[in-house]
Amino acid sequence: MLAAIVGVNWGDEGKGRMVDLLSQDYDVVCRCQGGNNAGHTVVNDKGRFILNLLPSGILRDGAMNVMGTGMVIDIAHLCGEIDALEAKGVAVSPDNLKISDKAMICLPCHKLQDILEEDRLGDKKQGSTRRGIAPAYSDKYMRKGLRMGDLLDTDALAWKLSDFLAWKALTLKGYDSGGAAGADTGTAAGTAATATTDTDTDLSGIPGWVAHYGARLAPFVADTSEYLYEALGSGKDILFEAQLGALRDIDYGIYPYTTSSQTLAAYTPIGAGIPGAKLDLVIGVMKAYSSSVGGGPFVVEMFGEEAKALREAGAEYGAATGRPRRVGAFDVPASRYGARLQGVDQLALTKLDVLSYMEKIPVCVAYEIDGEQTENFPSVDKLFKAKPVFEYLEGFHTDISLCRKAEDLPGAAIRYVRYLERAVGCPIKYVSVGPGRDDYLLLQE
Numbered sequence: 001m002l003a004a005i006v007g008v009n010w011g012d013e014g015k016g017r018m019v020d021l022l023s024q025d026y027d028v029v030c031r032c033q034g035g036n037n038a039g040h041t042v043v044n045d046k047g048r049f050i051l052n053l054l055p056s057g058i059l060r061d062g063a064m065n066v067m068g069t070g071m072v073i074d075i076a077h078l079c080g081e082i083d084a085l086e087a088k089g090v091a092v093s094p095d096n097l098k099i100s101d102k103a104m105i106c107l108p109c110h111k112l113q114d115i116l117e118e119d120r121l122g123d124k125k126q127g128s129t130r131r132g133i134a135p136a137y138s139d140k141y142m143r144k145g146l147r148m149g150d151l152l153d154t155d156a157l158a159w160k161l162s163d164f165l166a167w168k169a170l171t172l173k174g175y176d177s178g179g180a181a182g183a184d185t186g187t188a189a190g191t192a193a194t195a196t197t198d199t200d201t202d203l204s205g206i207p208g209w210v211a212h213y214g215a216r217l218a219p220f221v222a223d224t225s226e227y228l229y230e231a232l233g234s235g236k237d238i239l240f241e242a243q244l245g246a247l248r249d250i251d252y253g254i255y256p257y258t259t260s261s262q263t264l265a266a267y268t269p270i271g272a273g274i275p276g277a278k279l280d281l282v283i284g285v286m287k288a289y290s291s292s293v294g295g296g297p298f299v300v301e302m303f304g305e306e307a308k309a310l311r312e313a314g315a316e317y318g319a320a321t322g323r324p325r326r327v328g329a330f331d332v333p334a335s336r337y338g339a340r341l342q343g344v345d346q347l348a349l350t351k352l353d354v355l356s357y358m359e360k361i362p363v364c365v366a367y368e369i370d371g372e373q374t375e376n377f378p379s380v381d382k383l384f385k386a387k388p389v390f391e392y393l394e395g396f397h398t399d400i401s402l403c404r405k406a407e408d409l410p411g412a413a414i415r416y417v418r419y420l421e422r423a424v425g426c427p428i429k430y431v432s433v434g435p436g437r438d439d440y441l442l443l444q445e
Helices: 015-025 075-087 108-124 133-141 148-152 154-172 206-220 224-233 265-272 304-314 332-342 352-357 411-424
Strands: 002-007 028-031 040-044 047-051 064-067 097-100 238-245 281-287 290-292 326-328 346-350 360-369 372-374 387-394 428-432 440-442
Touching: 002 015, 002 265, 002 332, 015 040, 015 238, 015 281, 015 346, 015 428, 028 224, 047 075, 064 224, 075 206, 097 206, 097 224, 108 133, 108 154, 108 206, 148 154, 148 206, 154 206, 224 238, 238 265, 281 332, 304 326, 304 352, 332 360, 332 411, 346 411, 352 411, 352 428, 360 411, 387 411, 411 428
Parallel strands: 002 238, 002 281, 028 064, 028 238, 064 097, 281 346, 346 428
Antiparallel strands: 040 047, 290 326, 360 372, 360 387, 428 440
């Protein structure tokens, strides 16, 4: 069985909790793309964890975890993430983690460049997490970057890194160095933290940074494509874990307010390292309402006290950045579009319990653009002009966190779920009613 868990919306849908839940049925869990610019929050019997780079299967005993070819990996952040897990008693070793030798390294100068560019944009900034993801992917496609496999050959690494830094110094010359506060250009003492340097564009610390963290991670680096193909040949089940959601896809999302990688299920075998493989199952994850971190159009956005109430009820703060998420009503046109892009076979609806405080639950069923209504998801320019058209469903006014069967839900809650199912056009199988591993119910067996 090859299955992918993917986001239907803007990200932050709850994919990590679904991977944590379903990984019990899989031998391998593989992250396919992205970097430490988003996080998956997982709550289980081991505790509460925020994972930015590691696959969520790292919390499941007996699972092998793979960081795939399509990722960009901040090796300092990864070391810090491993330290945080081990401090809570979760072992991380080459016995349960393999890192693709073809995955790109996200270097301190990428983070520096990201910060400088976002500051340069000023009021037009795109909502970057300032963690270097876009510059790292840019260098990948310019054939300039370093890959995790380079850590295994110190002689080749030295000249590759020297050539890279000479080129990167030219790239950075066009920026005002005063805008780089908060960038770590290569100190070997930090992990995920950042530090301001006296000379913001001084890249001299990067070779030491690479040597320090690279030496620790080198034992994890492997030809994961070969491993995954062998796993397929021996009949093992593989679960692909995507980062962010369909609306942040670099090609089909709300460009340019997207991430810099492909977030769609169709890409997951490619990003994992087995491009010839075919998926058997795609599980799309969506919230019972909408949330978004970052810039760009967000038609259903709430403001003021209404937004504050929903944000606090759902604890809507970015797992990677801590930024308050933008929140709003469930968006049918966006969700239908996202589910179609992902080729979803079944849906998981998360955070239904959050809505229990509402008297009436708003659902955006269409957009009004220039005086006309549409149920389709339009281009970005039109989205900026769109106004939501709402329907209101009856609230359910009760704690549903202990519900474990569909018949345990109050009538208004199950009617809300079935309404979303019909509107999006895909069956909802899982409904989460709390943050814990077992806080869910099945609508279908």
